[in-house]
Amino acid sequence: MEIGPIDEGSFGLYPNPAHDFVVVSLSLAHAEDVDFVLYNSTGDEINRISRSNFTVGSETIDTRNLSAGIYYYKVITASGEQVKKLILVD
DSSP, X not given: OOOOSOTTOEXXXXXXXXXXXXXXXXXXXXXXXXXXXXXXXXXXEEXXXXXXXXXXXXXXXXXXXXXXXXXXXXXXXXXXXXXXXXXEOO
16 A cells, blocks of 8 residues: 555644754644654664654654754654655754
């Protein structure tokens, strides 16, 4: 089964570029189980947060222990997924 973009939802990262933290915000049309996954530029999983029955909210991620560079944040639900680029600066 092919997974497409999350339907009727909004997904944001701020601030971007970030330094000490990034806030991942997500709003879904209906409640779903969600995985918030951070990857480095080579595709290695750095961090994963799972939430059940999620509709609207945000997660604050501490990025102080990560090196400056390009990362990717993926939001995964049963109905789809979306990826956004995250830039970390010193």
